[in-house]
Amino acid sequence: MAAFPYYGTADIEALNAQAVRLLALFGDKGYRREEPSVLQPADIFLDRSGEEIRRRTFTLTDPTGRDLALRPDLTIPICREAVRSGRDFPARISYNGLVFRHQPGEPQRPTQFFQAGVELLGIADRAAGDTEILSLAIEALRTCGLNDFSLRIGDLALFGALVDALALPRQWRFRLKRHFWRAGYVESLLFWLGHGESARLPGTRAEVEALLDAQGEAPLAGRTREDIIARTLDRAAEAKSLKLDPVVADAVAKLLDISGPADQAMAQVRGLLKAANISLDAQLAAMDARLATLKALGVDPARVQFTAHFGRNMEYYTGFVFEMWAKDKEGPVQIAGGGRYDTLLETLGAKSPVSAIGCAIRTERLLAVKGA
Amino acid sequence: MLTLAIPSKGRLKEKCDEMFAAAGLEIRQTNARGYRAAFSGMADIEIMLLSAGEIASSLLAGDIHLGVTGEDLLREEAPELAGRMHLVKPLGFGFADVVVAVSDAWIDVSTMADLDDVSAGYAHRNRRRLRVATKYAQLTRQFFAQNRISDYRIVPSAGATEGAPAAGLAEVIVDITTSGATLRGNHLKVLEDGVILKSQAQLAASLTADWDEGARAACARLLDRLGADYPALAAQVAAA
Numbered sequence: 001m002a003a004f005p006y007y008g009t010a011d012i013e014a015l016n017a018q019a020v021r022l023l024a025l026f027g028d029k030g031y032r033r034e035e036p037s038v039l040q041p042a043d044i045f046l047d048r049s050g051e052e053i054r055r056r057t058f059t060l061t062d063p064t065g066r067d068l069a070l071r072p073d074l075t076i077p078i079c080r081e082a083v084r085s086g087r088d089f090p091a092r093i094s095y096n097g098l099v100f101r102h103q104p105g106e107p108q109r110p111t112q113f114f115q116a117g118v119e120l121l122g123i124a125d126r127a128a129g130d131t132e133i134l135s136l137a138i139e140a141l142r143t144c145g146l147n148d149f150s151l152r153i154g155d156l157a158l159f160g161a162l163v164d165a166l167a168l169p170r171q172w173r174f175r176l177k178r179h180f181w182r183a184g185y186v187e188s189l190l191f192w193l194g195h196g197e198s199a200r201l202p203g204t205r206a207e208v209e210a211l212l213d214a215q216g217e218a219p220l221a222g223r224t225r226e227d228i229i230a231r232t233l234d235r236a237a238e239a240k241s242l243k244l245d246p247v248v249a250d251a252v253a254k255l256l257d258i259s260g261p262a263d264q265a266m267a268q269v270r271g272l273l274k275a276a277n278i279s280l281d282a283q284l285a286a287m288d289a290r291l292a293t294l295k296a297l298g299v300d301p302a303r304v305q306f307t308a309h310f311g312r313n314m315e316y317y318t319g320f321v322f323e324m325w326a327k328d329k330e331g332p333v334q335i336a337g338g339g340r341y342d343t344l345l346e347t348l349g350a351k352s353p354v355s356a357i358g359c360a361i362r363t364e365r366l367l368a369v370k371g372a
Numbered sequence: 373m374l375t376l377a378i379p380s381k382g383r384l385k386e387k388c389d390e391m392f393a394a395a396g397l398e399i400r401q402t403n404a405r406g407y408r409a410a411f412s413g414m415a416d417i418e419i420m421l422l423s424a425g426e427i428a429s430s431l432l433a434g435d436i437h438l439g440v441t442g443e444d445l446l447r448e449e450a451p452e453l454a455g456r457m458h459l460v461k462p463l464g465f466g467f468a469d470v471v472v473a474v475s476d477a478w479i480d481v482s483t484m485a486d487l488d489d490v491s492a493g494y495a496h497r498n499r500r501r502l503r504v505a506t507k508y509a510q511l512t513r514q515f516f517a518q519n520r521i522s523d524y525r526i527v528p529s530a531g532a533t534e535g536a537p538a539a540g541l542a543e544v545i546v547d548i549t550t551s552g553a554t555l556r557g558n559h560l561k562v563l564e565d566g567v568i569l570k571s572q573a574q575l576a577a578s579l580t581a582d583w584d585e586g587a588r589a590a591c592a593r594l595l596d597r598l599g600a601d602y603p604a605l606a607a608q609v610a611a612a
């Protein structure tokens with residue numbers, strides 16, 4: 001695929017025919033097609049999305065100096081419109097359109113490609129939402145004639161619940177979750193929590209004030225004296241309570257390493273949680289239900305891979321995540337990806353939490369793997 | 373004809389002249405106003421004297437083949453060097469670090485993780501983002517993104533960046549420092565993990581310039597005199 005693809009007659013006709021089939025399937029399931037503009041205000045992508053999307057977004061400035069972006073996905077503009085227009089939930093929306101991605105360090109990869117996808121917004125029963133989207137994604141590939149594919153799955157909520165179950169100060173639990181995406185970073189934090197010594201910081205208010213006074217003419221630089229003092233005291237208090245049972249810290253780090261066929265991997269997860277005396281029954285039951293859905297759909301369990309840290313660095317996802325892979329002439333390629341993003345609509349301005357799960361299919365790749 | 377750009381003034385120019393002298397290359401000016409020069413006995417190399425910033429942008433544009441300038445400027449001009457520029461040789465002078473610095477009064481901030489916490493809190497409380505004054509907008513964006521910091525905005529600074537926090541123009545700065553004395557004089561401290569780039573002068577080649585046979589031959593001879601690796605550059609040029 002060229003960096004600037006040119007679609008010949010046969011290519012575009014095949015792509016259109018496939019899109020018609022996909023949109024018809026989505027329509028049958030109650031998903032109505034919508035289409036945001038290609039050019040979007042840049043802020044929502046730069047402020048709201050994960051690092052992976054941010055560094056791959058094409059931005060430009062219009063003649064009045066406003067920052068714009070070529071849409072790097074359709075999920076964010078669709079969700080923003082859902083919030084802006086105050087639509088009723090649940091909402092089932094489908095789309096098929098071009099997205100634009102800068103490919104850092106890989107100048108031969110396409111800078112634009114088609115995505116067909118669905119968004120299921122505001123459904124109260126999350127487990128039902130997971131089943132609906134996962135089933136629809138599999139049916140979509142099969143409708144287009146692809147039966148030979150494998151799955152990678154993960155659940156970001158599993159890690160979140162795990163961190164919440166640890167005896168750590170709130171700020172630190174928040175930090176671990178916020179930095180989950182940084183491969184290696186969380187593991188080193190955990191090691192430090194389990195084995196390190198806490199930092200030495202002044203502990204009393206008088207000591208902190210004296211230290212601040214000793215900085216002479218140094219500017220407060222936009223902050224108040226009280227803010228600096230309060231945060232220093234918080235940090236000192238935290239440092240004292242920052243201690244994690246090394247057994248627990250090791251178990252969590254090991255858990256993050258688990259990857260393999262889903263049935264075996266989940267058994268390993270259960271074993272480690274038991275050793276650390278942490279119970280995450282709700283999250284484990286949710287994963288079991290998804291695996292049961294896949295089995296009922298006739299997906300070979302040996303081709304479902306569970307990876308505990310999967311979902312790191314993946315946009316705005318908050319829970320269940322999945323990818324579908326197949327082989328083209330050059331090797332494995334990702335055909336589809338999706339997952340749960342339950343906080344996105346709130347960050348886009350929704351007044352209360354709106355559950356959300358969706359999936360996008362790389363339609364050009366889907367065509368290519370069938371030709372392979 | 374090979375075009376080589378060297379700094380027209382300052383410390384970098386002096387060090388550059390010393391380097392060529394040590395390699396037995398004598399520079400003579402070829403026009404009175406002093407922005408063109410040549411090496412004695414190497415007629416197929418044209419030397420241009422430009423500012424360090426112009427050298428970086430001319431390399432990126434492919435207007436010159438080779439240039440001597442600071443790595444900080446090269447990386448700011450082209451955050452992804454691959455396919456656009458090749459760093460031929462670090463020259464061992466012009467050492468300086470591009471760093472993130474905050475006020476000494478921020479006694480609770482010593483790492484990028486602290487800055488992350490403070491910037492998130494600042495944006496929440498003040499309904500505007502922490503301002504970072506810098507002339508390195510690209511390097512700053514990249515580094516802050518790596519550190520997962522998004523609650524900030526960049527205030528372009530043309531000079532005297534170190535004065536921005538005291539003047540109330542920004543809360544944080546990203547600036548270049550050699551000894552740290554200027555930062556200390558302005559009551560600023562570098563964050564422990566806030567070194568964005570350890571920079572030095574580089575002999576750099578443009579991969580988008582027109583590398584005809586004459587330019588390649590002249591370059592091979594020049595790099596040989598400077599003890600630099602020509603085959604590595606030739607491979608990059610061929611691949612570009």
